[in-house]
Amino acid sequence: EVQLVESGGGLVQPGGSLRLSCTASGFTFSTYGMNWVRQPPGKGPEWVSHITRSSDTIFYADSVRGRFTISRDDANDLLFLQMNDVRAEDTAVYYCVTPLLTGFYSTFWGQGTLVTVSS
């Protein structure tokens, strides 16, 4: 069974930092690129970042480029999102999301972790 479990969310002040983690299981993590997608309260999803397998290529949304850093630890099946200089508009549920997994014929999302940026 594919499982993605996010952690690290919480309340952070504007300008502060937070590190999100995602623990993956049930598939060969190291062979897939991975994504972070966020969803502000009451709004639609917004793709945030993608990291290819082996971390050789990384993409960011314009809204987070230069402030957020995606990384991965393939030895431990972990995905990270380092969030620096956070803003009120970064308030959202952050999801760890797989691409379409071969043999599973679907993508998989974690349960999400809520990040609230407020003073």
Added chain:
Amino acid sequence: EIMMTQSPGTLSVSPGESATLSCRASQSVSRNFAWYQQKPGQAPRLLIYGASTRAAAIPARFSGSGSGTEFTLTISSLQSEDFAVYYCQQYNDWPRTFGQGTKVEIK
């Protein structure tokens, strides 16, 4: 950035009826296109990928069509569990982008 525009914003449908949702891309995304369903308090769930391929365990009453810039999701004979918000997404280019959503509500 490719803009995804969904219509209508809200669709009121009676159980057992069919529903047709639309999504337009600001430029061609070929068939690199997906539909998601989201219920309150849950993560989005993939329904359709490749514009017309149902994801695993998705009932046959969900069907997708289109290519390029115009896409349609049809839900035939709506069941109670189908009332939700539906999002389209393109994965042809970076950044990946979603539509603003269509809420399917009980009439």
